[in-house]
Amino acid sequence: MKTSIKHYLLILIAGVICFSCETAIEFNGDTSADLMVLNSFLSPDSVISVHLSKSNFFLDDNETFTLINDAQVKLFVNDELKETLTSKGQGIYEAIYLPKTGERIKLTASHSKYGQIEAQTLVEKYIRISSCDTSSVATETTPLVNYYYDYERQKTIIDTVGTNYQNNLNFKVNIADSAGYKNYYRAKVYLAKFMKNGDYVVTTLYFDSNDLVFGTAKDEVVDENSNRYNVFNDDIFDGKNYGLSLSIPYNTYAYDEDYEIPDYEKPDYYKQEIIVDIESISKSLYLYLKTREAADNYIEFFSEPVQIYTNVENGIGILGSKTSNQKRVTVPLSYEIN
Amino acid sequence: MKKSLILFAFTIILTNLLAQNHTISGYIKDGKNNETLINCSVFDGINRLGTVSNNYGFYSITLPKGVVDLSFSYVGYGPINKRFTLTRDTIININMQESLELQEVTVVANHRDMGVKGTQMSAIDVPVTLIKSVPALFGETDVLKALQLLPGVQAGTEGSSGFYVRGGGPDENLFLLDGVPIYNVNHMGGFFSVFNADALKNVTLYKGDFPARFGGRLSSVVDLQMKDGNPYKLHGNFSIGLISSKINLEGPLLSSKTTFNLSARRTYYDLLMQPFIKIYSKQEGLGNNSAGYYFYDVNAKITHTFSDRDKLFVSAYMGDDVIYANMIQDEYESTNSSYESRLKMNWNWGNLITAIRWNHLINNKLFMNTTGTFTRYRFDMGIGVTEHETNIDPPSKTSTNSTVKYNSGITDFGLKTDFDYSLTPNQDVKFGVNLSNHTFRPGVQVVKINTVSDNITENNDTTLGNANIHANELALYIEDNITLNSIFKINAGLHYSAFWVQGKAYQSLEPRASIRAMISSNLSAKAGYAVMSQNVHLLSNSNISLPTDLWVPVTKRISPMKSHQISAGLFYNFKNFIDFSVEGYYKTMKNLIEYKDGASFMDSGTGWEDKVSLGEGKSYGVEFLAQKNLGKTTGWVGYTLAKSDRLFNKPGNELNNGKEFPAKYDRRHDLSIVLSHKFSKKIDVAGTWIYSTGNCGSLALQNYYAPAIDGYNSYNESISHLSQRNNYRLPDYHRLDLSVNFHKQKKHGTRTWNLSVYNAYNQKNPFLVYVKTTYDSQFDPTSNTYTTKSKKELTKVTIFTIIPSISYSYHF
Known part of the structure; x- marks a missing residue:
């Protein structure tokens, strides 16, 4: 029901198009040559990995992309040549040098067929997360119901075995923004489980936020994926401390005394933590993610076309950087977080 | 100085x-x-x-x-x-008195104020007789489509009554029906306009060089006057066409001092379809189903003449588009369970406007016109789904009623007084004041879900959307038409507007001036300058008009749009036989809004400020018009050479990477030829031929590999590279329309059969272009496998191929 307006408008347009006729036409625009594509996301003190491939003309029937393994990729740090990257196959090139925060990284890639492309970015600095406060709010209570089939009575039995409490775990993440510099961020939340069998499992959590930093453009009935990459900037808190609000839904259960909890419903971990990661990201990565998000939400005929951001000169793709800033919060075992 | x-x-x-x-x-x-x-x-x-x-x-x-x-x-x-x-x-x-010699004439831009001798330029008076003579889609006379044939005016997509004047946007046109602004001028997604030509007396289009009495829009003013009604005798006409029927009545009401004019039309495609839907539903065992679409409009006007000094007019327009459906979506029945889902849908959108006007002659030099106005556009949508599910084992019964209601619109109350003052033999002064109160309803959605499951009731009631926005507007103007001597004539004016919204006041002082210089008795040169501002925007994504299009006011963050336009031209009349004009213009615009990449306004204005960018625009061009007003063969040839660009380069508002790009409806060439010929009193024919450069569109010319986004994998490994906004031009557009009228004098009036052909040589003009991928699977017996090959083709979609139509009308 949530998407019904979109649904019926699309039916309306489809109705118009049904009465229309289609004709294949020649493309008479300026045909652009295939371009070299560079993709790389840098992090401080991590290996630089660059992916090179070739773009396809939009009417090309081939839907797979040709990887480029025979290019010469060079790394410049603060405009000084550091090294030539090594091809690892599959279009991947790696450097030995580990970038540091504050460094300006430039990558060039040369190829006999596609010429030379280049891109540069700044490795963003760490920021301080001074605190991460939590609070819990109950949102809904529903009965826990078990269904089973009674063969003797030949009917399905419905049995209430307890109560399910749905709650929101609210976070106030206090970040210290640096003044006089446009900062870009990306919020991520992970769930880390310390398993009884010794494993350590980290999964990405989806979270809600009504924080102003994510903008007010929320078409809640249509754009369910609004700001799916959770990027924001410091427009409203430049140089100040800011408490970012995030919220994660979780469940708790209260079983009836006579209900015996089956083993498969018991937790197989002995500790769980929420990891809140406020990444400092480069402007290029911010713009790239914003445009990727816009492209993800694109609705044919109803949306403006999207130009995916690129900072690769003479080619396309993205060179961005991200610097992780994490805070960990231990949560009770009784919280079932999905 | x-x-x-x-x-x-x-x-x-x-x-x-x-x-x-x-x-x-x-x-x-x-x-x-x-x-x-x-x-x-x-x-x-x-x-x-x-x-x-x-x-x-x-x-x-x-x-x-x-x-x-x-x-x-x-x-x-x-x-x-x-x-x-x-x-x-x-x-x-x-x-x-209509001239016996000239009565066969169709006329465009005939009036002295706009012709060689007047100061007014960039304006055209289009008689309703001409509008009715232009061949039309489905034979349905359309005021706006007739205006689209004039130089400087561009149509939107194929078949639509989209209106783009001198590089401006579709929301930059002020449509005044008897002086009352009308917001939604389209029926049926823009394929027809709301103006019923039968109800109209006069249509004037101003493309630039705006007189100071007009304000509130950047690009054009379309001033439509409704007929007052015949005081002597009841007259009327009715017509039956392929998609609609119309009736128009006018005459005295009780006495010749009071007249009325009433026009109404309704499409009836939905009524014709109902029997077929019922038969189909019965055959398929689907129960009672009904669905359809129609539009109607009614124009009414009563005029009472108290004396030569006082007249009272009451006019109203009401029109709606309606989509309705009541049908089974899904149903099944088994030995253990049954299920039925029924859809009920009711969409209504349209305008209601009313005006009460008092003309008072204060003295023989001073004329006053006071008007109270009300205008409302509203879109009310309701969609409901009712589901009934019954299960025998385990026994359960669930009923769910889900409804989505969406309401949006705009309501204005206005009061204005205009004065015409003949100050001296060489000077006419117009001045006035206009007060308006606007209420914008930027889209409220109410979602209700009521579930009754085994006597347990659960209700969910969610309301989303913004509160109403109220705004007040004041406009003052003065314009002076001065004849300096036999050569020079000047029209100078000043328009002041103030707009109060969200605690903020925007003020604008807009000078207007035009000058005419008579070079000879039939040749004049004119120049004009006008500043315009606009305090409202229309949020719309698609290329056709949708009921979800939303009017919103300027806000604290979004400043009013403003334009400066200079124009100059030469006007020549050849022996009262053919008028020639050439006009050039240069227009700059600022605070234009464009939608950000990916922005969509399909059903909500919530947070719209975050979805738009503010930028600048410029457009310039030359318009040629040659028109023959007299004789059995009349018509015109209009040609426009124009360019329109946009630049959005302010920090945070960048579009197209901050580089200039063509406006959505930038077109280099626009040519229209309109001809009609009267063979006799019994037969006349008309034809139009249109040629224009194709519309702009955005087409990504390269696809490339995109890495997955860590943590939130988008699953898209291919993204499209769009090098520039509006980088692709659709194929050129051209079309020939023809019509012939057969008239016959009957005992009580004249009957007319109209035969017309839209797109006579069946040109497949593009409505839109997209990349179509087809897959072909072939079985390989040697490897015992199927191989699938894909093929991509650039495909144009054409909506209107050749469309013949016929209509019957009777005038009495």
Whole structure:
């Protein structure tokens, strides 16, 4: 029901198009040559990995992309040549040098067929997360119901075995923004489980936020994926401390005394933590993610076309950087977080 | 310099005031049906001074005492001359008679105020007779589509009544129906306009060089006047067409002092479809189903003449588009369970406008018009799904009622007073004040879900959307039409507007000026300058008009749009036979809004400020028009050479990486040829041929590999590279429309059969272009496998191929 307006408008347009006729036409625009594509996301003190491939003309029937393994990729740090990257196959090139925060990284890639492309970015600095406060709010209570089939009575039995409490775990993440510099961020939340069998499992959590930093453009009935990459900037808190609000839904259960909890419903971990990661990201990565998000939400005929951001000169793709800033919060075992 | 100008103006005024002058005034009407004639020329051949009648047919001319030789002329009507000695203020009401020699004439831009002798440029008067003669889609006469054939006006997509004037956007046009703004001018997604030509008397389009009395939009003003009604006898006509039927009645109401004019039309495709839907539903065992779409509109006007000094008009327009459905979506039945899902849908959108107007002649020099207005556009949508599910084991019964209601719109109340003052023989002054109160309803959605499951009831009731936004607007204007001498004539004016919204006031002072220089008796040069501002925006994503399109006001963050336009042109009349004009313009615009990449406004205005960017635009071009007004063959050829660009490069507002890009409806060439020929009283034919450069579109020309986004994998490994906004031009557009009318005089009136062909040579013009991928699977017996090959083709979608139509009408 949530998407019904979109649904019926699309039916309306489809109705118009049904009465229309289609004709294949020649493309008479300026045909652009295939371009070299560079993709790389840098992090401080991590290996630089660059992916090179070739773009396809939009009417090309081939839907797979040709990887480029025979290019010469060079790394410049603060405009000084550091090294030539090594091809690892599959279009991947790696450097030995580990970038540091504050460094300006430039990558060039040369190829006999596609010429030379280049891109540069700044490795963003760490920021301080001074605190991460939590609070819990109950949102809904529903009965826990078990269904089973009674063969003797030949009917399905419905049995209430307890109560399910749905709650929101609210976070106030206090970040210290640096003044006089446009900062870009990306919020991520992970769930880390310390398993009884010794494993350590980290999964990405989806979270809600009504924080102003994510903008007010929320078409809640249509754009369910609004700001799916959770990027924001410091427009409203430049140089100040800011408490970012995030919220994660979780469940708790209260079983009836006579209900015996089956083993498969018991937790197989002995500790769980929420990891809140406020990444400092480069402007290029911010713009790239914003445009990727816009492209993800694109609705044919109803949306403006999207130009995916690129900072690769003479080619396309993205060179961005991200610097992780994490805070960990231990949560009770009784919280079932999905 | 400034002092000299003031002294000069003062001297002219004083000289005129001190002379012994008298005023001649009155109303100019059509002698046959008593309709007032707008912009009718009044010219004194002795003093070489003239004026034109205003929107209510009133004229006032002040002349020196002595002999005057007044001529009243209006193309298509025989001229009337009055030669007499002027000794005191005089009232002369004129009843113009259609000329037997000229009655076959169709006319465009005929009026003296806009022709060679007037100061007004970039404006065209389009008689309704001409609009009716233009061949139309499905034979449905359309005012806006007729205006699209004029130079400087561009249509939107194929078949739509989209209106783009001199590089402006679709929301930059002010449509005034009897002086009341009308917001949604489209029926059926823009394929038809809301204006019923049967109800109209006069249509004037201003493309630039706006008189100071108009304000509120950047690009054009379309001023439509409804007919008052015949005071002598009941007249009317009805017509039956392929998609709609219309009726128009006019006549006296109780006495000749009170007249009425009533027009109504309704499409009936939905009524014709109902029996087929019922038969189909019965055959398929689907129960009672009904669905359909229709639109209707009603225009009504009552005019009461108290005296020559006082007249009262009450006019109204109401029109709606309606989509309805009541049908089974899904159902099944088994031994253990049954399920039925039924959809109910009701969408209504349309305008309601009313106006009450009082014309009062304060004295023979000062005419006052006071109007109270109400205009409302609303879109009310309701969709409901009812589901019933019954299960025998385990026994359960669930009923769910889900409804989504969406309401949006805009409501205005207004009060305005306009004055026409004939100050001196050389000066006519217009001034007035306009107050408006706007209420914007930017989209409220109410979602209700009611579930009854085994006697347990659960209700969810969610309301989303913004609160109403209220705004107040004040406009003041003064314009002065000054005849300096036989060569130079000036129209200078000032328009002031103030707009209060969300605790913020936006003010705008807009100078307007135009000058005419007579080079010879039939050749003049004109130039004009106009500043315009606009306080409302229309949020719309698609290329066709949708009911979800939303009017929103400027806000604290979004400032009013503003334009500056300069224009200049030459106007030549060849032996009262053909008029030629060439006009050039250059327009700059700022605070334009464009939607950000990926922005969509399909059903909500929530947070719209975050979805738009503010930028600048410029457009410039040259328009040529040659029109033949007299004779059995009439028509015009119009050509426009134009360019329109946008630049959004302010930090945070960058579009197209901050580089200039073509506007959505930038078109280099636009040519239209409109011809009609009257063979006899029984047969006339008309044809139009249109050629234009294709519309702009955005087409990504490269696809490339995109890495997954860590943590939130988008699953898209291919993204499209769009090098520039509006980087692709659709194929050129051209079309020929033809129509023939067969008239026959009957006992009580005239019947007309109209045969028309839209797109006569079946040109497949593009409505949109997209990349179509087809897959072909072939079985390989050697490997015993299927191989699938894909093929991509650039595909154009054409909506309207050749469409013949027929209609019958009877005029009595």
